[in-house]
Amino acid sequence: MVLCMWLVFISGLSFYATQDQLKKLFAPFGLVTSVNLVVDPRTKRPKGFAFVSYKSQIEAEKAMKAMNGRIVDGRLIFVEPANEK
DNA sequence: GCTGAGCGG
Numbered sequence: 862m863v864l865c866m867w868l869v870f871i872s873g874l875s876f877y878a879t880q881d882q883l884k885k886l887f888a889p890f891g892l893v894t895s896v897n898l899v900v901d902p903r904t905k906r907p908k909g910f911a912f913v914s915y916k917s918q919i920e921a922e923k924a925m926k927a928m929n930g931r932i933v934d935g936r937l938i939f940v941e942p943a944n945e946k
Numbered sequence: 947g948c949t950g951a952g953c954g955g
Contacts, residue, residue, distance in 0.1 A: 870953055899954050909950065936950090944953050 866894050866914035867921035868943035874898075875934040876907045882934070887913050890927055891920020912943055 871883070880898045887893050898911045915921040921942070929940040 868953095872952060873950080876949075897954070902955090906949090908952085908954085910952065910954085912954065941953095 865945060866916060867918045868945055869913045869915065869921050869925060869940055870910065870943035871913060871928075871938060871940050872910040873936055873938040874907075874909050874911060875936045876909055878907070878911075878934050878936075880911070883911055883913060886928065886933060887924050890915075890924035892916040 878898070880896045883898060884893060884896045887896070892915060893913060894916055895914045896911065897913070899908045900906065901908055913924070915924065925940045925942070928938065931938060
């Protein structure tokens with residue numbers, strides 16, 4: 862995956878979490894190039910998971926170690942490497 | 947205001 866940024870998959874999120882909130886949560890660990898909260902296009906409701914991409918792998922790893930298994934917005938979240946399709 | 951494993955567009 863040399864052409865894509867380092868994608869991180871975040872699950873277990875509260876349905877009320879926002880992209881801006883995620884950005885603030887993951888910004889301290891590195892340079893966040895994009896934050897994407899996945900929403901169901903039909904129901905317009907959040908699916909409860911998101912993608913965050915960093916500029917380097919080290920930053921992504923720091924974020925994962927720091928945020929995985931942490932309580933965010935009252936929910937336990939899981940942060941792991943994403944499966945780029 | 948409601949749900950709860952997963953890998954979007």
